[in-house]
Amino acid sequence: MFRAELLKLRSTRTPWIIAAVAAAGMVLTQVVTLVLPRTLGTLGGLGALGSGDGAGLTVGTPMTPADTAELTADLGALTDLGSADAQRGLLDLLGSGAGGAASSGITALCMLLLGVLAVTTDFRTGGMVPTALVVPDRLRILAGKAGATAVVAVVTGGVLALLTAVGLVVAVATTPDASLVLGAGEVLGVWGRGLAVLVLLTWLGLAVGTLVRGQVAAIVVVASLALVEPLVQTMALVLSGGTASLTSWLPLTLGSLASTGQAGAAQLFGGSAAMGAGTALAGLLAWAAVLLGVAAVVFRRRDLA
Numbered sequence: 001m002f003r004a005e006l007l008k009l010r011s012t013r014t015p016w017i018i019a020a021v022a023a024a025g026m027v028l029t030q031v032v033t034l035v036l037p038r039t040l041g042t043l044g045g046l047g048a049l050g051s052g053d054g055a056g057l058t059v060g061t062p063m064t065p066a067d068t069a070e071l072t073a074d075l076g077a078l079t080d081l082g083s084a085d086a087q088r089g090l091l092d093l094l095g096s097g098a099g100g101a102a103s104s105g106i107t108a109l110c111m112l113l114l115g116v117l118a119v120t121t122d123f124r125t126g127g128m129v130p131t132a133l134v135v136p137d138r139l140r141i142l143a144g145k146a147g148a149t150a151v152v153a154v155v156t157g158g159v160l161a162l163l164t165a166v167g168l169v170v171a172v173a174t175t176p177d178a179s180l181v182l183g184a185g186e187v188l189g190v191w192g193r194g195l196a197v198l199v200l201l202t203w204l205g206l207a208v209g210t211l212v213r214g215q216v217a218a219i220v221v222v223a224s225l226a227l228v229e230p231l232v233q234t235m236a237l238v239l240s241g242g243t244a245s246l247t248s249w250l251p252l253t254l255g256s257l258a259s260t261g262q263a264g265a266a267q268l269f270g271g272s273a274a275m276g277a278g279t280a281l282a283g284l285l286a287w288a289a290v291l292l293g294v295a296a297v298v299f300r301r302r303d304l305a
Helices: 002-010 013-050 065-078 084-091 106-125 128-134 138-174 184-212 215-240 251-260 264-268 277-301
Strands: none
Touching: 002 013, 002 138, 013 084, 013 106, 013 138, 084 138, 084 184, 084 251, 106 128, 106 138, 106 184, 106 215, 128 138, 138 184, 138 277, 184 215, 184 251, 184 277, 215 251, 251 277
16 A cells, blocks of 8 residues: 555655745745845944944834844844854754744645645545555555655655755855854754654644545645744744743644754744753654544544545
8 A cells, every 4th residue: 555655646746846845945945044144244234334323223113223233133143154053943854944034834834735635636536435445444545645655755855954954065155254063963863853843744734634635625724724823823922922832832833843943933032942852743743643543533434435
């Protein structure tokens, strides 16, 4: 069953398109990460110019020179490409960028869609019925899809890891006085946890697709998750002054924490990671296990016609 599902994914265009979009999103993230420190340096220069005439920058409301200098200094520290946190962000397979400043969520959404489409396509085309006739054990069908999508997620993650390595080399080479401060073990740890997160997000999408069944509806569900959860997390951090912990247990936030051990949004608001990378990875695994378990029960009991 696993080989059949893997052949199905390899011979269709959807996984290739998803991988290409994830790679394009990673390239965009790396470019933004490289440009952002230079942009902040320009803003800092403007703030210094403004201090001579008593005026600061205007970001929605006028800022004093002191506020402008403090803001650019804080953001500059987060995006310092010579720091360990920024370099871990550059290596993040979810594309969080330095200090989480370039997070786009594209990779996470791609992995969720990969899982969704792997199962809803069979429901949409009617291919699930003959598959179930050939393989009556529906758990084997779901396990085959989980294994095949995991392989695709890992291969896609390998491509993303290569792109992050190139981005980190370029960042270190083009940043004055910067050097690689991460050891080989730490680099491999970030990539290893990132690959695990990609697989678990794919399985979350597989569970959603199995439960919802309708392809359009399932896509809307995961797209809403990818778009709404960061907004909820940011609002909670704003209202709590960077101390929110309950929203840190949402799946995409857990993925970000598990991948690099840091949460960019919390850092921007003066907070810190609510948990360690290992705890976050265990939390995301629990999400995937529970949803896949529920999906398996529903899949076994529900009529496929």
